[in-house]
Amino acid sequence: MNPNRADVLVLGGGIAGLSAAWVLGRYLPEATIGLLEQADAFSEVGAGIQLGPNATRVLYDWGLKSALWEVAAFPLLVHARDAVSGSEKGRLPLADRALQRYGTPYATVHRADLHRMLLERVKAHGIEGQLGQRVEQVTLTEQGARLTTQTGVSWDSGVLIACDGLWSRTREQCWSQAPAAAFTGQVAYRGMVRMAALPEDLRRSEVVVWLGRRLHAVHYPVRAGEWLNVVVVVHGDRPAEDAGWDHAATEEALFHALGPIHRDLRRALEAVPAWRLWPLFGRRPVRKAGDLVQGAVALMGDAGHPMRPYLAQGAAMALEDAWTLGRLLESRSSAAVDWPALLQRWGELRWRRCGWVQARSTRNGRIFHATGPLKWGRDLAMAVMGERLMDTPALYAGPPFPA
Ligand SMILES: Cc1cc2nc3c(=O)[nH]c(=O)nc-3n(C[C@H](O)[C@H](O)[C@H](O)COP(=O)(O)OP(=O)(O)OC[C@H]3O[C@@H](n4cnc5c(N)ncnc54)[C@H](O)[C@@H]3O)c2cc1C
Helix, strand or coil: CCCCEEEEEEECCCHHHHHHHHHHHHHCCCCCEEEECCCCCCCCCCCEEEECHHHHHHHHHCCCHHHHHHHCECCCEEEEEECCCCCEEEEEECHHHHHHHHCCCCEEEEHHHHHHHHHHHHHHCCCCCECCCCEEEEEEECCEEEEEECCCCEEEEEEEEECCCCCCHHHHHHCCCCCCCEEEEEEEEEEEEEHHHCCHHHCCCEEEEEEECCEEEEEEEECCCCEEEEEEEEECCCCCCCCCCCEEECHHHHHHHHCCCCHHHHHHHHCCCCEEEEEEEECCCCCCHHHCEECCEEECHHHCCCCCHHHCCHHHHHHHHHHHHHHHHHCCCCCCCCHHHHHHHHHHHHHHHHHHHHHHHHHHHHHHCCCHHHHHHHHHHHHHHCHHHHCCHHHHCCCCCCC
């Protein structure tokens, strides 16, 4: 028998994989849970992430409220402005309003802080994780799945929770009809700057969204308000190096891509000491449970439902995936788990919401970057409907509780 055997294997140690591993450790204390990661250390990129009330609800439910409050910022509002004139287009109060409306806050965090929080939970369950395990081959077997790494080591498991990201080997090899991710024609410039290094009038506890023609920028505080995270999305070519999504970038190229912009936005961008470039890829939204589950194999996080960043929900959906899995494990009627049935149920609960969020994210991108009549209609709708247009109750009130 293969000594590298686990009752359940989680592939990938990003936000999705750590969340899934923690939930498995919590609800299946007797089971052996394996966690495989290709990198030589568990880590996340140096960038921020917004967590809507649906995501913070999951973290609160997992007992991570105080850990979140130590590292997060809690912006007072989302402030939409015109990228050229600087005029206000809309406001959505967050802070108390989000708490009153949804019961949990709207938070902004550094990815590494969220990742560390989850990793600590995983380790507390005795799941150490196997690093440097780049899986090349994923094969479905009668007993579950066999994973073979670049160095020829094989891992067997009755159940595979694949959280191996946008370029998922699992999806590529086990969902052979599924189309691969395609470049969207858009690239994201990302950077961070210390609040103290910004002009004083720009040090605000706000998510500022700058809307321009074929571009938008977002900045918000992270690290308990000590840093500002900045993202600028423009239309552009894919960097020459393939696949990997983190590339060096220059301020010069960024300003060239942006053209004329408002002084406040320019000053915020000029303060950022270094830029990274991420080409954005997309896949069509999931359409059925079978897009996420096959027997005892499930695709979670970006492996299953990658999305454009315009709704800031990719990581939130990964957290919801794991939370839903946890709920199903918690409410099962017997100690033994019927994995194909449980994962099928999980897929039925998740595909509609994830597919909707994927489609909505793409639609938001078109609205954010609008030109011509669409831009005119957007600005009018924002002026008339204000915060009702900027809020997303069906999203933030989630995740739906499995009946
Ligand atoms: C510009 C931008 C801004 C965003 N902003 C937000 C936001 O504000 N809020 C939000 O909720 N989401 C946001 N997202 C989305 C979010 O970043 C992703 O949805 C989330 O990080 C996905 O996590 P994951 O664990 O599924 O995938 P990943 O983070 O890609 O993790 C996959 C893991 O699997 C490992 N792996 C991959 N292949 C193998 C293999 N063959 N063998 C072993 N290990 C492997 C990788 O090394 C990695 O550790 C944004 C995305 C972008 C591009």
